Amino acid sequence: MARSIIVGAGMVGLATAWHLQERGVEVTIIDREGVAAGSSWGNAGWLAPAKTIPLADPSLWTYGPKALIDPDAALHVPVRVDVNLWSFLARFAAHGTQRAWDRAMAALTPIDRLALQSFDELIDGGVESSTHEGPFIIGFGHARHARGFMRDVAGVIQHGQSVHVERLDDPRALAPQLSSQIGAAYRMDGQRFIEPGPFMHALAESVTARGAEMRMGLEVSAVDSSSRPSVMLSNGETLTADSVVIATGAWMPRLARVLGVNVPVQAGRGYSFTVDTDEPAEHPVYLPTQRIACTPYQGRFRIAGTMEFRGPDDALQHRRIQAIVNRVRTLMTGVDLDNRHDEWVGSRPVTPDGLPLVGQTRAPNVYVAGGHGMWGVVLGPATGKLLAERIVTGRTDPAIAPFDPLR
Known part of the structure; x- marks a missing residue:
């Protein structure tokens, strides 16, 4: 029987392992901490292909400079001498054009369209968890603030996805957590969400x-x-297999760079916490202007945000949590922002061009799967399925062809 070693027990690594097992491959999964110890646990859990879009867009050129001087901005870059970081940011900013956005969106759309059915396949195949239907409630201080969001929706539709968005007369009927400061709101249907922690552990089980x-x-x-692919462990042990998959998120370069994967991967750290609410939270809420994503989570409301460009192992910065609180305090009501639970930071693997890294390295039978930025959870199952096909059959599905890690 063929054997594969998966390095990384996040969504991408576990989904790849599951699909390799579907094809009769024996798997060993290695992680330095445990299941969902990285960015797979504390994220918003959105399965929203309509929002799985390139991170860099033309608004970066107006929003970015303002963010650098606003301590509460969603984008945070530490002021320090770091040649690699500033080189990455220069390349990332260079993709903040409409032409680059369209090119990346065209590359993402085929796998976006596979995302939801890939979750159904896991659940139908025995993963004892579930996904939850929307709607997603999108809130703005004023209707004019919705222009950027609606432009993104139009772009996603133009590239081949079906997205339904409509204006709400009474957003509090669906999201009582929104305050009267929300002057315009919309509902977006056809998207889903999960509780990331429970789903990840069900997949691991x-x-x-x-x-x-x-x-x-x-x-x-x-x-x-x-000769034959092998991994060296921190305890001095060496394991061999027929194939190795590196799915270590923001830590991928530590193992993959020497294998010819030279596309930079920068930790774009996200923060979250959960809070109690006066009324039950039933639907996800998105505040695009503040770049805040909220999701019902185990009886509470998870509030997530921030794109912080730091090292993946840097300590949690409490100022980033406070920045999220400051941005949402007037926009929410009946939400106990001062009694927070599960404060968390996770390092999302961001590439300059906004595209994942999925495929074979220069080393025979050694593969990488990662670089999804904020979209590792929603695209993880589809990525795992298509990479497993590549490993077993040698065929590269067109949906992952643009993600060549040697590009």
Whole structure:
């Protein structure tokens, strides 16, 4: 029986393992901490292909400079000498054009269209969890603030997705957490959400029940492909297999750079916390102007935001949590923002061109899967399925062809 080693127990790594098992491959999963220890746990859990769009767009040139001097801005770049960071930011900003946005959106659309059915496939195949239907409630201080959001929706539709958005007369009927400061609101249908932690652990349990070996608490120090692919572990052990998949998110360059993957991957850190609400939260809420995403989560309301360009192992910055609180305080009501639970930071792997890195490295039978930016959860199952096909059959599905890690 063929054997594969998956480095990384986030959504992408676990989904790849599940689909390799579907094709008869025996898998070992290694993670330095545990299941969903990175950016897969504390995110908003949105399965929203209509918002799975390139991060860099033309608004970056007006919003970015203002963000650098606003301590509460959603975009945060620490002021320090870091040649690699500033080089990445220059390349990222260069993609903030309409032409680059359209090019990246055209590349993302085929896998966006597979995203929801890929979750259904996991659940139908025995993953004991569920997805939840919207609607998503989109709130603005004034109707004129919705222009950028509606422009993005129009762009997504132009590239081949079906998106339904309509104006709401009474947004509080669906999202009582919104205050009277929300002057215009819309509902977006056809999207879903999950509770990320429970879903991730259900996926891990399914993979384990099918015979996977889970090696948690061990770090992979190197990947060798001089003969048969092998990984060297922090405890001195060496494991060999027929294939190796590096799915370590923002930490991917540590193993993949020497394998010819030279596209920069920068940690774009996101923060979240959960709060109690006076009335139950039933639907996701999005505040595009503030770049805040909220989701019902285990009886509370998860509030997530910020794109902080720091090192993936840097400590949680409490000022970023406070910045989120400051941005939403007047826009929400009946929400206990001062009694926060599960304050969290996770490092999302961002590439300059906004496209993931999925495919074979220069080393035979050694693959990478990551670089999804904010979209690792929603695109993880589809990525895992198509990469498993590539590993077993050698065929590259057109939906992941633009994500060549050697580009």
